[in-house]
Amino acid sequence: MTKKVTITDLAKKAGVSVTTVSQILNGKDARFSTKTIEKVKALQKDMGYIPDFNAQNLISKTGKTIGVLIPSLSNPFFAIFSAGIQNEARKEEYVPLVFASNNDRELENQYLLESIRRAADGMIISSPVSDVDYIDSILSQNHIPYILIDQAPSAQEDPIDVANYEGGAKVANYLLENGHTRIVIVAGDDPTVNIRKRLQGFRDAFKDHGVTISDNQIIYTHLSKKGGYDVSNKAVAAKPTAIFAVNDELAIGLYRGIKEAGLRIPDDISVVGYDDIDWAKYVDPKLSTVHQPALEMGQAAAKLIIERIESGNNGSLESGRKISLPIQLIKRGSVKKIN
Amino acid sequence: MTKKVTITDLAKKAGVSVTTVSQILNGKDARFSTKTIEKVKALQKDMGYIPDFNAQNLISKTGKTIGVLIPSLSNPFFAIFSAGIQNEARKEEYVPLVFASNNDRELENQYLLESIRRAADGMIISSPVSDVDYIDSILSQNHIPYILIDQAPSAQEDPIDVANYEGGAKVANYLLENGHTRIVIVAGDDPTVNIRKRLQGFRDAFKDHGVTISDNQIIYTHLSKKGGYDVSNKAVAAKPTAIFAVNDELAIGLYRGIKEAGLRIPDDISVVGYDDIDWAKYVDPKLSTVHQPALEMGQAAAKLIIERIESGNNGSLESGRKISLPIQLIKRGSVKKIN
DNA sequence: TTGAAAGCGCTAACAA
DNA sequence: TTGTTAGCGCTTTCAA
Numbered sequence: 001m002t003k004k005v006t007i008t009d010l011a012k013k014a015g016v017s018v019t020t021v022s023q024i025l026n027g028k029d030a031r032f033s034t035k036t037i038e039k040v041k042a043l044q045k046d047m048g049y050i051p052d053f054n055a056q057n058l059i060s061k062t063g064k065t066i067g068v069l070i071p072s073l074s075n076p077f078f079a080i081f082s083a084g085i086q087n088e089a090r091k092e093e094y095v096p097l098v099f100a101s102n103n104d105r106e107l108e109n110q111y112l113l114e115s116i117r118r119a120a121d122g123m124i125i126s127s128p129v130s131d132v133d134y135i136d137s138i139l140s141q142n143h144i145p146y147i148l149i150d151q152a153p154s155a156q157e158d159p160i161d162v163a164n165y166e167g168g169a170k171v172a173n174y175l176l177e178n179g180h181t182r183i184v185i186v187a188g189d190d191p192t193v194n195i196r197k198r199l200q201g202f203r204d205a206f207k208d209h210g211v212t213i214s215d216n217q218i219i220y221t222h223l224s225k226k227g228g229y230d231v232s233n234k235a236v237a238a239k240p241t242a243i244f245a246v247n248d249e250l251a252i253g254l255y256r257g258i259k260e261a262g263l264r265i266p267d268d269i270s271v272v273g274y275d276d277i278d279w280a281k282y283v284d285p286k287l288s289t290v291h292q293p294a295l296e297m298g299q300a301a302a303k304l305i306i307e308r309i310e311s312g313n314n315g316s317l318e319s320g321r322k323i324s325l326p327i328q329l330i331k332r333g334s335v336k337k338i339n
Numbered sequence: 340m341t342k343k344v345t346i347t348d349l350a351k352k353a354g355v356s357v358t359t360v361s362q363i364l365n366g367k368d369a370r371f372s373t374k375t376i377e378k379v380k381a382l383q384k385d386m387g388y389i390p391d392f393n394a395q396n397l398i399s400k401t402g403k404t405i406g407v408l409i410p411s412l413s414n415p416f417f418a419i420f421s422a423g424i425q426n427e428a429r430k431e432e433y434v435p436l437v438f439a440s441n442n443d444r445e446l447e448n449q450y451l452l453e454s455i456r457r458a459a460d461g462m463i464i465s466s467p468v469s470d471v472d473y474i475d476s477i478l479s480q481n482h483i484p485y486i487l488i489d490q491a492p493s494a495q496e497d498p499i500d501v502a503n504y505e506g507g508a509k510v511a512n513y514l515l516e517n518g519h520t521r522i523v524i525v526a527g528d529d530p531t532v533n534i535r536k537r538l539q540g541f542r543d544a545f546k547d548h549g550v551t552i553s554d555n556q557i558i559y560t561h562l563s564k565k566g567g568y569d570v571s572n573k574a575v576a577a578k579p580t581a582i583f584a585v586n587d588e589l590a591i592g593l594y595r596g597i598k599e600a601g602l603r604i605p606d607d608i609s610v611v612g613y614d615d616i617d618w619a620k621y622v623d624p625k626l627s628t629v630h631q632p633a634l635e636m637g638q639a640a641a642k643l644i645i646e647r648i649e650s651g652n653n654g655s656l657e658s659g660r661k662i663s664l665p666i667q668l669i670k671r672g673s674v675k676k677i678n
Numbered sequence: 679t680t681g682a683a684a685g686c687g688c689t690a691a692c693a694a
Numbered sequence: 695t696t697g698t699t700a701g702c703g704c705t706t707t708c709a710a
Contacts, residue, residue, distance in 0.1 A: 004481070006687060017697045022689060031695055048480055053458050054396040055687035058702050063393070063457075073422050074617070079412040083439060095453060098437055100422060114434060118402075119392050141387055142343070225621055252621050259623055278413070282564055282591050284598055284623050345703060356681045361705060370679055394703035397686050681710080686703105693698075 005049045014043050025051070057119065066305055067115030067123040068098045069108060075224070075249060076277040077294050078126070084298020085124060092306050094121075101127045116142050122305040126150055128192045145308040149301055150194045160300050161324045164194045167290045168201030170329040171244055171272050174288070179338040180242035180270060181211050184235045186254060187246045188223025195246050198274065202244060225253040232257020241270060241338055248273035248280050248289055251334075255283055266336035276330055285333030293325050300325060344388045353382050364390070396458065405644055406454030406462040407437045408447060414563070414588060415616040416633050417465070423637020424463060431645050433460075440466045455481050461644040465489055467531045484647035488640055489533045499639050500663040503533045506629045507540030509668040510583055510611050513627070518677040519581035519609060520550050523574045525593060526585045527562025534585050537613065541583060564592040571596020580609060580677055587612035587619050587628055590673075594622055605675035615669055624672030632664050639664060 011018040016036060024032055024040045043049070057063045066089055070078045078100075085096050097120060099111035108127055112135065115123060123139065123146035132148070139146050147159050175183065185202070187195060203213045219235055221227035228250035235243055236258060245251035251273030258265055265271055265285055273280060276291035300323040307321075350357040355375060363371055363379045382388070396402045405428055409417045417439075424435050436459060438450035447466055451474065454462060462478065462485035471487065478485050486498050514522065524541070526534060542552045558574055560566035567589035574582055575597060584590035590612030597604055604610055604624055612619060615630035639662040646660075 004687095007689095008687075018688075019690080019697060020695090023696095026689080033695065036695080050452075050456055050481070052397070052687050053456050054393040054402070055702090056689080057393040058391070058397055058687085058704090059689050061702085073412065073418040074415060076413060076415070076418075079415075079418050083412050086439060090449075095436065095457065097434065100425060110429075113389075117389055117392050118434065142389070225617065229621075252618075255623070256621050278564065279591075279618065282568075282595050282622070284594070346705095347703075357704080358681055358706080359679090362680095365705080372679065375679085391703050394686090395705080397688090397703085398705050400686085679710105682708090684705105684707085686705090688702090689700105691698105691700085694696085 004052070005047045007049070007051065010040070010043055010047055010049050013047070014040050016040065061119075062121050062309075063119045064092075064094045065118065065120050066094050066096045066302065066309075067112070067118075067120035068096045069111055069115075069123070069125045069127045070098065070100055071103050071127050073098075073100050076279065077247070077249075077275050077292070080277075080294040081126070081298040081301075084295040084300075085302045086298075087295075088299040088302035089306070092302075094302070094306060096124075096302070103128070105131075112138065116144065120144060122146060122309040124149065124301045124305055126301075128190065145305065147301060147305055147308075149297070150192050158194065159304055159322045160297055161322055162194070162292055162297065163324070163327050164197035165201035165204075167274065167292075167327045167329075168198035168203075169205040170201075170327075171274070171290060172202045172205035174329055174331065174335065175242050175244070175270070175272065176206070176209050176211075178242075178270070178335055180240075180335075181206075182239065182241045183211075183213060183217060184238050184240040184243045185213070185218045185246070186228060186231060186235055186243060186250050187218055187220055188227065188250070189220050191220075191246070198246060221250070223247065223250065225249045225256075228253020229257045233261065236261050236263065236269070242335065243269065243271050245271065245273050248275040248277045248287060251287055251289070252279065252283055255287075266334050270335040270338075272335060276328075280330075280332070288332045288334045289330050291328040291330050293327070296325055343391070344386045346388070346390065349379070349382055349386055349388050352386070353379050355379065400458075401460050401648075402458045403431075403433045404457065404459050405433050405435045405641065405648075406451070406457075406459035407435045408450055408454075408462065408464045408466045409437065409439055410442050410466050412437075412439050415618060416586070416588075416614050416631070419616075419633040420465070420637040420640075423634040423639075424641045425637075426634070427638040427641035428645070431641075433641070433645060435463075435641070442467070444470075451477065455483065459483060461485060461648040463488065463640045463644055465640075467529065484644060486640060486644055486647075488636070489531050497533065498643055498661050499636055500661055501533070501631055501636065502663070502666050503536035504540035504543075506613065506631075506666045506668075507537035507542075508544040509540075509666075510613070510629060511541045511544030513668055513670065513674065514581050514583070514609070514611065515545070515548050515550075517581075517609070517674055519579075519674075520545075521578065521580045522550075522552060522556060523577050523579040523582045524552070524557045524585070525567060525570060525574055525582060525589050526557055526559055527566065527589070528559050530585070537585060560589070562586065562589065564588045564595075567592020567594075568596045572600065575600050575602065575608070581674065582608065582610050584610065584612050587614040587616045587626060590626055590628070591618065591622055594626075605673050609674040609677075611674060619669075619671070627671045627673045628669050630667040630669050632666070635664055 011021045101108035126149040219231050221231040232254050273287050273289040276289045280287040350360045440447035465488035558570050560570040571593050612626050612628040615628045619626040
């Protein structure tokens, strides 16, 4: 096995010092002769020299790496969210290290440590099972800035605001306009703050119209298609005229269960989701939902964390600016007007 | 900003040399007194010492990193595939660096170089636009083993075999058994070898039954839901009794178009997909398809590349063992018997 | 049972 | 315009 070309090899071959090569290749070539510069650059190509990442990082203390913790890649929302992070990171020459924790606390913890070990410069954490205090303590100790997205009950305000309260209220008003007052809500177990706000907005809007939604109208289940499917009987049994699923995956699971129960959407029952994953347009009937800008959220998260990294603001809970992103109610075919 | 704890800090505090600390922390503690060992280990916890990744790699020349190139995360097949890689890699303490190239050749190339720069020990490439010769040359030069999955026309046999020819044939026979001979195939542009084999198996099976499927019965489009949707009119216009979509995304796009055209599945037209993404069970009617073990494929890919890395087999095209994975025809509700 | 010293590949003061 | 030297944090001979 031929060894990798090092800067010393290159320097020798060029008949200059390693400093010269290093400087030139790093763009600090002001003080060198054109001749030397060209010689070095040509040789770099010829020899296929690529600077050693580890050696560089050992000195610079930054590998331009962002650790990313998400619950799962199989939820399209997070797949797109991750894509957004990657897009934005790329512009600044950062690389995301994406870990899916599957809501497994231990795994999540391992991946957190692995990110630190791999010298992540910052972290984006969007995995809901986290113990926020623990994360804050370990990350602060290591002086790694981080942002929490869509996080478990936490003192910290989400730095990326996507108007969940308003979103929930929009769904409520949409349903109200269409005459629905007999409602079931389907939510994921251990709802995150974002989803709680969404729920709160929804319930408050109903209350404003004189309709109280009690806790037993909320069904909790695993936050997935299967979770929605599993509780569809229960949801249907309550004989609502409309169901609000706190995300689209849930809604699509409900679709299946509702149809298997012999009911039609929206004739027998209306369904509204949340997220507007691309699949929402491909189910029958097309799903009414609230558009969340998943891609933009990923981009915003990456932008924010890079800002913090480069500003040296190793901020924990208190720090940093916020980004607000718009949401939008998308009316499609899954809600019917009743009277 | 407090500095990160280094091995020197720890050694000083323990009153021993860095060698001692290094040896003990790396499990080579045979020759040290229990007392020293305990002291060092305790101090590690206390001080929160984490060895510097870059410094370690600089010496060991391996960062236990696998570069992964996929077309996109938004296709659930690849999301699951990536999850499989991560699962398996984790067991061996490798970390995948996942890059989605979106079929953009330039991006793909950038990510390839970035993986090399970041000292990937091996690569899994599953992005169909690649220029295989180029990849082989650059990776070989850098002595990085790699495996190509589901790759563009290539001399190399896929190291992970998922019986595409047989899969295609199974779909064909299924359709044949149900009386379908008027067929349209919907495929992605620039089909990969795997998909070609799938197609070939399909066509050969029909031919065996005396039915020739001509090239103009194949419609090419973007390999996505939208791609399927976009050509649905064209597909319907050919008045087939059944459509074979080479993947589920395409099939689900077709579903939408077919319904919008006022036709019913499977009464007016039967549809079969390929992949068995989890969504296949959640569309109406449930999609008949061929189950591809995406998760297992990811695991197998990771296993294979780790084997090559650790065996020092920096193999390019010729090398390495193969893994065969079973597929399965899943009959659901999207095919109807006709006569 | 322990430590001194060299060196991994690179960057950056400081000289020349 | 270029080179010498030190040193990043760690592992690993080799010696004590």
